Amino acid sequence: MPFNADFEQSLMKVEKPARYVGGELNSVMKDPGEVEVNFALGFADTYEVGMSHLGINILYEVINALPGVWAQRVFCPWTDMISVLRESGEPLRSLEGGMPLCDFDIVGINLSYEMCYSNVLAMLDLGRLPMLARDRGDGDPVVIGGGACTVNPEPVADFFDLFVLGEGEEVTRELCLLFARHKKEGFSRAAFLREAAKLEGVYVPSFYEPVYNTDGTIREVAVRQEGAPPVVKKRIVENFDAEQTIKKPVLPYINTVHDRCTLEIMRGCPRGCRFCQAGFAMRPVRERRADTVRAAARSVIAATGYDEISLSSLSSGDYSQVDELVGGLVREFSDQRVSVSLPSLRIDSFEKDLAAELQRVRKTGLTFAPEAGSQRLRDVINKNISQDEIIATVVRAFESGVSSVKLYFMIGLPTETMEDLDGIADMVKSIREAFYSVPKEKRRGFLNITVSASCFVPKACTPFMWEAQDTVETLGQKQQYLRGKLKIKGVKFNYHDAATSFLEAVLARGDRRLAPALLMAYRNGAVMDAWYEFFSLERYMEAFRACGIDPAFYANRERAAGEVMPFEHLDCRIGKAFLRRERDRAYEGVTTQECRKQCHACGLQDICGLAKKQVNR
Amino acid sequence: MKLIIKYSRHGAVKYISHLDMQRTFGRAVRRAGIPAEYSQGFNPHIVMSFASPLSVGYETDGDYLELSLAREMEPEKVRDALNAALPQELRILDVHEATGTKKLMAQNESASYRVKIHFKNAQDCDKIRNAAEKVRMAREYAAKDRKGRELDIRPLILEIGMDGDEVRLLLKNASDGALNPAVVANALLLEAGLDAEYSVCRTECYTVANGERIPFQEYSF
Numbered sequence: 088m089p090f091n092a093d094f095e096q097s098l099m100k101v102e103k104p105a106r107y108v109g110g111e112l113n114s115v116m117k118d119p120g121e122v123e124v125n126f127a128l129g130f131a132d133t134y135e136v137g138m139s140h141l142g143i144n145i146l147y148e149v150i151n152a153l154p155g156v157w158a159q160r161v162f163c164p165w166t167d168m169i170s171v172l173r174e175s176g177e178p179l180r181s182l183e184g185g186m187p188l189c190d191f192d193i194v195g196i197n198l199s200y201e202m203c204y205s206n207v208l209a210m211l212d213l214g215r216l217p218m219l220a221r222d223r224g225d226g227d228p229v230v231i232g233g234g235a236c237t238v239n240p241e242p243v244a245d246f247f248d249l250f251v252l253g254e255g256e257e258v259t260r261e262l263c264l265l266f267a268r269h270k271k272e273g274f275s276r277a278a279f280l281r282e283a284a285k286l287e288g289v290y291v292p293s294f295y296e297p298v299y300n301t302d303g304t305i306r307e308v309a310v311r312q313e314g315a316p317p318v319v320k321k322r323i324v325e326n327f328d329a330e331q332t333i334k335k336p337v338l339p340y341i342n343t344v345h346d347r348c349t350l351e352i353m354r355g356c357p358r359g360c361r362f363c364q365a366g367f368a369m370r371p372v373r374e375r376r377a378d379t380v381r382a383a384a385r386s387v388i389a390a391t392g393y394d395e396i397s398l399s400s401l402s403s404g405d406y407s408q409v410d411e412l413v414g415g416l417v418r419e420f421s422d423q424r425v426s427v428s429l430p431s432l433r434i435d436s437f438e439k440d441l442a443a444e445l446q447r448v449r450k451t452g453l454t455f456a457p458e459a460g461s462q463r464l465r466d467v468i469n470k471n472i473s474q475d476e477i478i479a480t481v482v483r484a485f486e487s488g489v490s491s492v493k494l495y496f497m498i499g500l501p502t503e504t505m506e507d508l509d510g511i512a513d514m515v516k517s518i519r520e521a522f523y524s525v526p527k528e529k530r531r532g533f534l535n536i537t538v539s540a541s542c543f544v545p546k547a548c549t550p551f552m553w554e555a556q557d558t559v560e561t562l563g564q565k566q567q568y569l570r571g572k573l574k575i576k577g578v579k580f581n582y583h584d585a586a587t588s589f590l591e592a593v594l595a596r597g598d599r600r601l602a603p604a605l606l607m608a609y610r611n612g613a614v615m616d617a618w619y620e621f622f623s624l625e626r627y628m629e630a631f632r633a634c635g636i637d638p639a640f641y642a643n644r645e646r647a648a649g650e651v652m653p654f655e656h657l658d659c660r661i662g663k664a665f666l667r668r669e670r671d672r673a674y675e676g677v678t679t680q681e682c683r684k685q686c687h688a689c690g691l692q693d694i695c696g697l698a699k700k701q702v703n704r
Numbered sequence: 705m706k707l708i709i710k711y712s713r714h715g716a717v718k719y720i721s722h723l724d725m726q727r728t729f730g731r732a733v734r735r736a737g738i739p740a741e742y743s744q745g746f747n748p749h750i751v752m753s754f755a756s757p758l759s760v761g762y763e764t765d766g767d768y769l770e771l772s773l774a775r776e777m778e779p780e781k782v783r784d785a786l787n788a789a790l791p792q793e794l795r796i797l798d799v800h801e802a803t804g805t806k807k808l809m810a811q812n813e814s815a816s817y818r819v820k821i822h823f824k825n826a827q828d829c830d831k832i833r834n835a836a837e838k839v840r841m842a843r844e845y846a847a848k849d850r851k852g853r854e855l856d857i858r859p860l861i862l863e864i865g866m867d868g869d870e871v872r873l874l875l876k877n878a879s880d881g882a883l884n885p886a887v888v889a890n891a892l893l894l895e896a897g898l899d900a901e902y903s904v905c906r907t908e909c910y911t912v913a914n915g916e917r918i919p920f921q922e923y924s925f
Contacts, residue, residue, distance in 0.1 A: 096822075096901040098719060098761075099760075099761050099901075104719040104760065104761070105716075105717075105719040105720045105721075105724065108716035108719055109716065110715060110716035110717060110791065110793060111791070112791050338731065340717060340720040340724050340727075340728055341720060341721070341724050342723070342724070342727070389735065390735075391731060391735070392730070392731030392732060392733070392734035392735040392789075393731065394730075394731075394734065423734070424742055424748055
């Protein structure tokens with residue numbers, strides 16, 4: 088991007104200046120004279136995190152494929168650069184054209200995680216935009232939110248003009264075209280928003296108003312704009328296999344979180360783990376055909392020179408053509424020394440042959456997510472795997488030369504007791520025994536087990552959305568208990584900060600009354616809250632106190648079955664009755680089969696390919 | 705076969721680190737379809753090494769790397785293929801074959817630099833000229849390195865002078881002694897009593913053979 092000499096000198100004063108200069112291979116430059124709609128594609132975290140985000144990379148190519156529309160990337164600056172911008176009075180600019188955020192027509196920001204909300208405010212503020220949507224006029228950009236957090240965007244509703252619910256490809260195109268038309272005819276924000284609200288998947292929060300009961304719960308969400316739909320449906324891409332995907336991604340100069348060729352092979356997940364928001368919110372399950380994925384791989388590898396292909400989905404082992412795809416990719420690319428990796432592989436789907444294929448170019452460790460330590464609790468959360476399967480899988484992996492295992496667990500799950508935590512330690516010990524039971528000549532190196540425990544956060548659009556989260560104190564006690572149990576040679580124990588998970592829980596099911604507190608916390612210095620070194624729960628607690636908010640009301644309170652949720656007017660297309668049914672089954676310890684085996688009428692059965700297959704059978 | 709590759713870097717790409725440069729070149733080699741040799745082991749990587757790491761923020765008109773090929777390919781073809789694959793801000797200036805087995809990195813003796821100081825006033829240039837002359841005439845010159853430690857930089861300065869309003873430096877760049885041009889630039893600013901920003905461009909890397917200083921481009925490795 089073009090920048091002045093002063094800014095260039097300030098770049099020398101910050102860590103990783105390459106985060107702010109753009110110019111990477113495959114970044115898209117357009118002639119400003121031929122651009123009708125300038126679209127700032129924002130991500131509310133660092134460059135390295137944002138450039139690793141699949142959605143941002145897809146939308147970058149989708150938007151830039153539109154003639155007359157230019158998507159330019161903007162990331163949240165690191166704290167050192169935030170200081171530089173504040174001191175120099177320079178605005179936050181896009182990477183491609185160096186345009187201040189306030190000069191764009193549309194500013195779209197991906198909300199990938201609740202803890203990035205303070206970064207959203209920082210970006211709007213540094214980009215010289217009025218932070219509150221109601222303060223923005225016809226000359227200001229239209230601010231759009233999208234991504235994972237739009238299942239319940241209510242805590243940040245006041246900062247956005249509209250949200251895209253669900254999948255962004257089609258609706259973003261429609262919004263750009265609509266914007267171009269309105270711009271040509273003389274732009275009026277109100278008129279544009281009224282029209283935009285008619286598009287499926289577009290939610291204009293200012294058209295709705297929550298009405299509260301005296302006990303603080305919500306009585307109803309009233310529609311305040313004629314013509315706005317009473318319930319906004321999330322958008323689902325009509326033909327996933329045919330939809331545009333990544334072909335020529337920007338190649339970062341600096342190391343990013345996922346510095347590789349990432350290809351999306353499947354959307355949605357058939358498993359139905361009851362804590363998992365993505366597992367429900369991204370339904371229905373749809374696959375991309377193996378040859379479509381291979382064609383994309385060919386294009387991306389040629390355009391970037393990456394030496395690793397990562398096949399991305401929520402549960403890659405459930406992809407029906409997994410053997411064919413992995414085999415085909417390995418055959419085609421191993422001469423070019425390109426390795427293939429399959430994250431999100433479920434334990435039961437990990438086959439020895441597949442393991443061998445994956446090891447052909449590079450040796451990798453194993454990562455599994457049993458999530459809970461006991462069979463009882465795994466049944467509660469519907470993680471349908473047994474300890475025996477886990478052991479059988481690691482033994483196979485150990486025999487093929489793997490010696491490092493990463494295990495992900497969650498603590499604070501509904502109905503959890505100390506015995507369930509003991510189960511985590513027992514499983515680790517069994518894995519250890521399994522390693523040493525493999526004959527010495529077959530196993531390799533020293534065993535390395537990393538156990539990570541995150542804190543359960545109840546989320547919208549899941550069977551656990553009515554649950555109370557454990558208090559920070561309880562979570563802390565459980566972490567310390569587990570830490571004591573896991574002092575085993577070769578075992579490393581990591582756990583998430585409970586205070587962060589508490590705020591995440593407040594925001595995940597929060598409502599619009601939280602917005603003033605978010606703004607106040609930002610004014611008091613909150614930014615990069617997902618980074619342990621910057622996060623201060625106390626800063627938020629102060630803001631909550633000042634705004635008369637009890638955060639425990641949001642995090643630690645069990646909701647009644649009939650309670651109106653803050654996101655009641657937003658339809659994630661999964662039926663509330665189904666979710667409640669799943670919640671009851673959880674408490675009975677009854678598991679639910681995955682969608683491929685049996686349809687449970689989650690709400691998408693009329694458009695889901697898996698459901699149709701069962702009807703035909 | 706082993707190739708000695710001379711390249712330049714200008715513009716935004718100057719802000720990347722040495723590790724980023726290695727990754728960037730590795731990927732360009734792959735995109736260009738150059739038959740590079742790969743290392744053995746768990747994580748095979750392209751056999752490639754840089755003569756001398758370039759600091760973040762520095763441009764160059766004369767940096768080098770060596771690349772081993774598994775199959776023969778004409779140096780000119782390698783140059784053209786790499787230039788087609790690299791971003792515009794990185795250019796391959798020359799490719800020649802190494803005939804011997806000498807390691808590029810071990811041949812570093814000195815490197816030349818162009819330092820452009822962003823003067824606030826026209827007469828500041830004269831102050832720097834005087835400061836440079838004072839350093840040139842001195843037998844010892846104490847300055848602080850980038851970690852704030854004091855050292856005598858004079859023996860590490862082989863040549864110092866002005867070319868118009870730019871400072872030209874030839875500095876030791878060997879395993880037994882090397883000097884970063886920023887240390888000299890800071891010393892000159894201090895000597896001149898100025899506070900100004902500056903930009904650095906490396907112009908060439910040199911080795912010494914039979915008592916003669918030879919640019920890497922003309923040296924047969």
